[in-house]
Amino acid sequence: MAVSKPLPERMRPDDMAHFLGQTHLTERLRSLMQASRLPSLLFFGPPGCGKSTLALLLARSTGKKYLRLSAPEAGLQHLRRSLAGVEILVLDELHRFSKAQQDFFLPLVESGELTLLATTTENPSFSVTRQLLSRLHVLRLRPLGRSELMQLAQRGAQDLQVQLSDDVLDLLAGVAHGDARSLLNLVEYVAALPGDKRNTEQIKA
Known part of the structure; x- marks a missing residue:
């Protein structure tokens, strides 16, 4: 059975137009x-x-x-x-x-x-x-800014076909500290949670 690539690797842009930051x-x-x-x-x-x-x-x-x-x-x-x-x-x-x-x-x-x-x-x-x-x-190169991380998190959520609130995306962007790979790993983790667990209080807990 084929193993799905981790989200950070799937989201790696193959065109400069899709690259965020810098x-x-x-x-x-x-x-x-x-x-x-x-x-x-x-x-x-x-x-x-x-x-x-x-x-x-x-x-x-x-x-x-x-x-x-x-x-x-x-x-x-x-x-x-x-x-x-x-x-x-x-x-x-x-x-x-x-x-x-x-x-x-x-x-x-x-x-x-x-x-x-x-x-x-x-x-x-x-x-x-x-x-x-x-x-x-x-x-x-510089760490990604908050707005760039938010945009990337939204792309990741769309790829995983899940709805994440702006509050959750903002929380994940803050925790990632400018690291796109860390952010997408967090998005993938939260996306795997049950729907009622995808909120800031549950994630912080």
């Missing part, structure tokens, strides 16, 4: 998508702000072969095997790589053989080597 980067992202060549980028920001989603949207916009990996799961041997024929690597949690592992990317990025779209929740000045950082354009 309005301070709108013009920059538009320019990147229209550029003849995508540079290597580092998306820096808190959890659930859209780092990986933006990296994937940019990778897909090029029409080139791309691969997504998570640093904790990818050693150097795995990287060498996986990158054959890959032009763009979307790498989550770059800060989890050691200095030696980060150095692996230097000649690939320098030559243009590989475009690296990496994400990190840690300050890159301390978590990324100076040599690699000098070859990446850093985009700093």
